[in-house]
Amino acid sequence: MRTILLAALLASAPLAAQSRDPLQEGLPLKPTRTVAFTTKVGHWMSLDVSPDGQTLVFDLLGDLYTLPMAGGKATPLTRGMGFDAQPRFSPDGKRVVYVSDRDGGYNLYQLSLDKRDTVQMTRGKTNTYESPDWTPDGKYVVVTRNMKLHLYHADGGTGQQLIREPAPLRTLGAAVSPDGRYIWYHARTGQWLYNTPLGDYDLMVYDRQTGQAATRSSRWGSAMRPTLSPDGRWMVYVTRHIDTTRLRIRDLRSGDERWLVNRVQRDDQESRATLDVYPGMSFTPDSRTLVAWWDGKLWKVPVEGNGAPQEIPFEADVSQAMGPYVEFNYPIADSATFIVKQVRDAVPSPDGARLAFTAMDRLYVMDWPNGTPRRLTTGEAGEFHPAWSPDGQSIAYTSMSARDGGHIQRVASSGGTPQRLTSLSAYYSRPTWTLDSRRLVALRSPFRAYEEAVAGGVGGGNDDIVWIPGTGGEVTVVAPAGGLGNLHFANDSSRLYAYSGQRGLVSMRFDGTDQRTHLRVTNAPAPGGQGAGPAASVITMSPLGDGEAMAQVSGDVFIVTVAQVGGTEPSVVVNAPESSFPVRKLTDIGGQFPTWSRDGRRLHWSIGNAHVVYDLAAGRQFDDSVRATRRGVPADTTRGANRPPAPTFKPFEKRILISAPRDIPQRTMVLRGARLITMKGDEVIANGDIVVRNNRIVGIGARGSVSIPSGARTIDVSGATIVPGYVDTHAHVRATFDVHREQVWSYQANLAYGVTTLRDPQTASTDVLSYEDMVMAGKVVGPRIYSTGPGVFGAGNPQGNNLTSLDQARTVLKRYSQYYDTKTIKQYQVGNREQRQWVIQAANELGLMPTTEGGLDYKMNITEAIDGYSGHEHTIPTFPLQADVIRFLAESKMVYTPTILVAYGGPWAENYWYETEDLLGNEKLKRFT
Secondary structure (H helix, E strand, C coil): CCCCECHHHHHHCCHHHHCCCHHHCCCCCCCCEEEEEEECCCCCCCEEECCCCCEEEEEECCEEEEEECCCEECEECCCCCCCEEEEEECCCCCEEEEEECCCCCCEEEEEECCCCCEEECCCCCCCCEEEEEECCCCCEEEEEECCEEEEEECCEEEEEECCCCCCCEEEEEEEECCCCCEEEEEEEECCCCCCCCCCCCEEEEEECCCCCEEEEEECCCCCEEEEECCCCCEEEEEEEECCEEEEEEEECCCCCEEEEECCCCCCCCCCCCCCCCCCCCEECCCCCEEEEEECCEEEEEECCCCCCCEEECEEEEEEEEECCCCCCCCCCCCCCEEECCCCEEEEECCCCCEEEEEECCEEEEEECCCCCCEECCCCCCEEEEEEECCCCCEEEEEEEECCCEEEEEEEECCCCCCEECCCCCCEEEEEEECCCCCEEEEEEECHHHHHHCCCECCCCCCCEEEEEECCCCCCEEEEECCCCEEEECCCCCCCEEEEECCCEEEEECCCCCCCEEEEEEEECCCCCCCCCCCECCEEEECCCCCCEEEEEECCEEEEEECCCCCCCCCEEEECCCCCCCCEEECCCCCCEEEEECCCCCEEEEEECCEEEEEEHHHHHHHHHHHHHHHHCCCCCHHHCCCCCCCCCCCCEEEECCCEEECCCCCCEEEEEEEEEECCCCCCEEEEEEEEEECCEEEEEEECCCCCCCCCCEEEECCCCEECCCEEECCCCCCCECCCCCCCCHHHHHHHHCCEEEEEECCCCCCHHHHHHHHHHCCCCCCCEEEECCCCEEECCCCCCECCCCHHHHHHHHHHHHHHHCCCEEEEECCCCHHHHHHHHHHHHHHCCEEEEECCCCHHHHHHHHHCCCCEEECCCCCCCCCHHHHHHHHHHCCEEECCCCCCCCCCCCHHHHHHHCCCCCCHHHHHHC
16 A cells, blocks of 8 residues: 555654554545445546556546556555545556655655555645656656656656746647657646637657757647557547547558547636546557546557547446545524624824724724724715824725715814815725825825726726815826725825835825835745745824834735835745845734834734724833744754744733624515415425514415415415525625625625525625625625635635644634634635645534535546535536546535536636526616616
């Protein structure tokens, strides 16, 4: 078994590692259950023929098997939680090379068939590997690593990249010529493309002597997966012909081509193809027969004559070790009141004694930290972005309503009737006072930009930086915003600071001139990545102007140094082993809406309905004491050079608890006379009664058969058909961010089409928490809203984290369990197998039900089912799925939401509706969209 390692490795392994469950292999998640069944079909099976022609090796659901060439019972070569795939016999037939994630990341391994030991050829957990193949002398393996062909020696070494330019070129499916000189492969620009027009992959040949590459086939349906005969005469490849994937054969002596098989499994060129665009095929040693897989079966195909393919029957015992299935049941809340989930844009008063914020799009103030929140106005327009005047007597904010449009308002900090400061309706955001209170600066876009925004942000390149007098008046344009936002001042009102991820931290005069860039802040690049990581979402200068700034990066808050270097502005990288200038990370769980106190001594931020205050001097003193203590403590030699994580400073945190009445109708009604399609099998009641009390259905049956409470209102719905409300488990109904809608068209459209409950898996922002609050309170009409909140992303995503431990995964997921209260998460390609297992371990501990992003990655999809993830979003791209995968997924209990409209591995079904329906003429659509 592959779980038997080399004796030398075992001898040096720690006792704890030796006591692990062998099926766990090098992964952090311990298996607790097994999915076992016998199958005569398999999905996406890469195979190879042994040099003597007697044996096949193939992969099936992440394990390797051998099979006599005549067929029969397959013998497992490997077992365990690791996903093993794409095996290839060595030229002497004694070893098999394959790809596995058994240690937490993808690597190359060799399995010795006589000794049954496993040798790991490559190291690291941040690389990807696909489609290895041996050179004829057995000394080297050619494999795709991170999109590029690499050459590795069988006895060790770090390998050599063969093709570097052009950088976006992806090279896959290496097939080495019998003389060892040439490497055939298929290549495309980029990794994948939604709704591809095809023609993505070309056949290429690389010359190991000259280092030159040349194109050998370019077709509309692509040319992929070259497979060479041992005698060097034949080359078989995969291509798409109209809507069918076929095998085509080329005589390399003459260049002539013909069809070999007219229909095989649909190829995977319309996804990321992490197991290549087609499973590996192989010739028999006499070069007369091709062995390939399609339709769940193994086939022998004669390459000459008109012989039909012959099936190689097999039977395999699947026995897959599985992680614990993570599932929780949550009651639907029906209480009369609820606690508001989110406070937004909380800002302290200049003296720090009060806090202004918005909740459910209304402006509140409270004495900090022990006061009771109270509204400042009585209006019904949305209120956003509070900003204290420097004297603490007034609060400016933006308002938005369908009746009055958007404006900048000002209200006394003690409450009262607001004063409208702008005369022209527009989309205003983020007002900020000058230090002398004489002016307010803000961003402004035309009101139509807000009206026309479908979802997400507003602006569209039409935004300007403007100022108005602090008492109201005409608007003066400072400069086109050009993506800049986060307007603020340091200790001098003559220079206005602004920030964008593209331009960095910029300052300018009030006429928009003399623009200077002061700082750029980025996250560390993803492991194995090149160049800079994602830019900070916010940078704000200290109000003291003392060479420090606050930066928000991937949801965390940092203090960074703003150095004067002359020439090119400094660039600071956070979350890196080293940075050009000092960096302090202030958050562990993360935070939103970060802002300075006026005296520059504290940082404030919110998360969910909690508000956090970080005392910079106290935090610095704590960190200094920890460093001094740890300098005197030697490293724990039993842990190698590692020490336990250092303790971190805990800032002050306060929950802001606002209770709101839940919108529950208080009446009883009877819906009479409709045709009822019930959830009781295929039952249809031709003329029925439905009794509804408050917000619950309490009776349903044929007309007159249901007890009618006295005082109930009866509504005649004859001629209608009533079905149970639909639950849309994958609905991205994103409304505008930041400045929220009074009513959300996508919510109303879903209701109009019968969706009464929806779940948004990956909301891109936390605005959904406020929208959910407002739907519960009846302020926004919509279905019952559930969501995962923003996805749990990995390194390289602007909202992502490079998880380095289970503890860090627990910390990140506490955002969702303790602050967002989503009860579910979407693990959105958070990283390698180890990192994905950390996430599901943390989710299980924290009571969070995890779903996953399909990611156009069949291999990842299967491993997530193995690891116990309870949900899967979007289609598995390798279509059609065979019976073994269907049974495996069913027994894993993973819930599969294919989405269809956004298809992975094929054209989007959205296009079907454009072709078959008059969407522009549909009256219901026109009314609600």
